[in-house]
Amino acid sequence: MSWMILGTAPYEDFPLVESACRLQNGALIIDGHKIGVARGTPALLATACLAAEVMGIEGPQTLLVGDIGDGKGSAKLYSRLLDKIADDLPEVLVFHYLQPDLNYSLKISMGLEELPRKPLLVADAGYMYVAKMSGLANVYDLFTPDIGELAFLADEKAPHPFYTRGFLLQDEAEAPELVKKAYKHQNAARYLLVKGRKDLVADETGIIDEISEPCVENMEPVGGTGDSLTGLVSSLIASGFTIDKAASVAARANRYMGFLANPTPAFSIAECLKFLPEALERVVDNK
């Protein structure tokens, strides 16, 4: 399937680019620009490139722009996407670190919903926040929250995870209840892949898979390990896996990557990604 990753790079002056991307000596090459892989959308893109190679599929297209939190870059990207909706969109769209902007999100969600063949829609990070806020979460096919973000999806009043009520009272044991609440208030996508000590795959019927092995405690502090999981699940969907199967396999592969990397809490995602091809091959062979 054709697929596109939409997100931001942490540079103020990085222009809006629409291009294929590739990894070269640990750096991303996009439309002639070289980007380091530390966390955020570059980490997702690096994972996607590596996983595409393992799966033998074409790598992702990307719509990428610089944004350091003022939303200016994100606004350019949203505007470009609105223009593209009328064109031929890829079959899978992956939304990532973007400034939550309710006005744009409403237009995009409604525009996508009106298409005769809506692409498969994956949302994580800032775009997932605003997709929930818009009340149109159910237009999307997969959200990839961590347990705190699941509490945000479950809280029908919270406009951002920063304002989630009872946030730290929601431990992982309460995940099934939070999943139920998120679906009850229509604040969840068709599927959820919840990242945590135990990764969970859920839909409106509840938890449909739990992945807890191998458990690598030191993965939690490493920035970018959630981005790698989103990159993995997106590449598996683009390879033709069903969303629920892709979520389960991706969660296992991300854990195996951690197991093989054996990180300290000071590791970078770039150090972990060296082990991703082996981890993904191992999990896909055993699926």
Next chain:
Amino acid sequence: MMSLLRKFYHGLRGIADPSGNVTKSGVCDRGIILFDHTSDVIKAEEILKAAGVDVCVKGPPPEVRTGCDMAVEFPLVCELQVNQLLEQNRIKPIRILPLQDLLLQPVSLFNTKDYGDYLMVRAANMKITVDKSDLRIVNISGGGCPDVPYLADRLVGRTLFEAPEPRSMGKTLCGYALQLAYEELKKQCHG
């Protein structure tokens, strides 16, 4: 047809936010700044507008009307940037609140995890980890707003006491959560 029905449904169930956005869930993405004096409202509006923040002046909701009869409304996600701009210009608001529900509070509880040689503190959706031996920031994870990777690039590798405060460069609510985690970690590392 489905989309027309959906738009109609939005009209019935949703609320219009002050920018005219309508959300089925009724979640509003705007915040409100309350001031003691009208002169502060005018000055704040001017400064925030000049910085490119989408603001407008409105009457405050009756339940929070404590100062003057004007308030500044802004996109809630920019709360950290707004706070910084007001502070830099010595304008002290009475309160900043989410319009969605005036009783909503920012997270105020922290979660600390000890990894032996490393210590991690989480505030809301943001986590920051230091090496206990030299208090060097070794990782920042979580969050979803675009200033998080930018802040992480500037903080990781520096010690907790030499790194710039996240609020000096961050702009969003994720940046704000990181500031809270950073302050808590500093407090814990000071003993």
